[in-house]
Amino acid sequence: MANRLAGATSPYLRQHADNPVDWWPWGDEAFAESRRRDVPVLLSVGYAACHWCHVMAHESFEDDGVAAAINAGFVPVKVDREERPDVDAVYMAATTAMTGQGGWPMTAFLTPDGEPFHCGTYFPREQLLAVLAAVGEAWRERRGAVLAQGEAVTQAIARGTGTLPTAPVDDAALAQAVAALRRDFSAQHGGFGGAPKFPPSMTLVHLLRHHARTGDASALELAERTCEAMARGGIYDQLAGGFARYSVDAAWVVPHFEKMLYDNAQLLRVYAHLWRATSSPLAARVARETAQFLLRDLRTPAGGFASALDADTDGVEGLTSVWTPAQLRDVLGDDDGRRAAEALVVTDAGTFTGGASTLQLPEDPDPAWWGPVRDRLFAARGRRPQPARDDKVVTAWNGLAVAALAEAGAVLDEPAWVDAAAVCADHLLAVHRVEGRWRRASRDGVAGDAPAVAADHGDLAEGLLALHQATGEARWLSAAGELLDLALDHFGSADGGFFDAADDAERLVVRPRDPTDGPEPSGTSALAGALAVYAALTGSSRHRTAAERAVAATGTLARRAPRFAGWTLATAEALAAGPLQVAVVGDGPAADDLRRTAWRTPSAGAVVVHGAPDSPGVPLLADRPLVGGRPAAYVCRGFVCDLPVTDPADLTQQLTVRA
Known part of the structure; x- marks a missing residue:
């Protein structure tokens, strides 16, 4: 039996390399084998830090009897959902449509053309054996019905990826979204909804931005109480810093112990923003401890950031x-x-x-x-004993980490965090950009084959733009602009939103497009946010229009279900509040004081750049000289500029004027 997973970049695939199951990686070769043998594909999707994926592996995929049944009747294909989110999105939509729920591990049976006809999630050993037997019999005895089912499911998920009516997210919609969140808020425990309870990272940014723009005290209260409840609960690692993936209860007491890069990157940014708004010592402490966790426990030798720490140790969840x-x-x-x-x-x-x-x-x-x-x-x-680490480096999640470390480093005056963000960005630019296009992930400095999706482009651009602001270096702005133009060329939709997969990517049975902000920004909202920041930094009306259209493309969802459109709403707040452009020119202690003051503004639409006057490639520093030979700050709000100031108190006064 060929060991086709041994050389995979995905640690999850490598975990299954020595199974008695004759696994194939996702690709044309597996489906060609399915046609040759005239058997269905058994698609198994999971990820390295997934507890129940480990359980199913031990119970079934390491069992010789189960493996024999799989190998005899199917072409088994193993997919890391974090490396191929496009594949995962298509078949998770099918699983949800057929069963009413989704999750991982995901188990789907496909025709040789990739159409799903039977789906589920975790199957215990005996149940899996029964399913294998039933599916095999149906394939042999009722082929026509099976193929019809696959076609019907494919058509249903294609309809589900259709566009919603566009709807601008205006002031009224933003106020209504906060009102809806107030209704969903748990007054007893903080957060929104019941168990299981996930950190609402993007919604917290949305609420903090709404408060900064409007002065709505209730928005700040919802964010502050949720942040404190999470930080004091078991979902937060009180010894090592960093947050677990979610709480199994409504009170944040018992976590599902896996610790994901994307959660902690976003929450670092949230707590830095909360400190900026409130000067809360708790917020500052949690931000510093979370940054320390990222740098100590997830940083790879090359300077990127690993994807996750496992939920279990030696097969026991929470053992450590x-x-x-x-x-x-x-x-x-x-x-x-x-x-x-x-x-x-x-x-x-x-x-x-x-x-x-x-x-x-x-x-x-x-x-x-x-x-x-x-x-x-x-x-x-x-x-x-310590949990295993999934050490693949994912472009999108590392982009979120770059954004968090650069921005929090600037806000909390931690230059080492900004330096770490720059090292990570350099690593991504060197490894993940291959022949002018981007790859989704790498491991040990080697890029995988999976192409980058829309969120990779948006989240990395967001990180590069934060790094440009924190350092004043033009190269980060230039790289972000190239990324965004690439996304506009290859991912754009007629309604202004974005498909998750590029127009020249592998053709799946459905071209995925998920507008919802789940544990991380959707492709559309990630690109919308980065486009808005890029427009503010460069004055590009083309990019601002693209950001507005992308927000409107998800506007109906934002109005109907604001909890699932957090980053769309956060971006809409930035567009409503900005652009607020702050340029600090000069160097030395006086310039540092102005820069620190500028970074303390909580305005959702603010961008901040500092450096020498007329620094090449930095539009906000053009034609902004020193004032009387002294460092100065220039503030422009909504394309109207104030007089330059040299005193931090005067800058504070300019920045506290609400649009």
């Missing part, structure tokens, strides 16, 4: 992270152990399975005591 009172006493001694148990809500009954507890921090303890205790517990946890 949960504690009992006795374990705390073993590390800290009786007195500090009891005190830590009280502070961290570690009880004899436990909040997790087996009498163990996740760590919460309802109140900040005395830092003189808590700092050394936290260090000792973190060191002790480091001696436990």
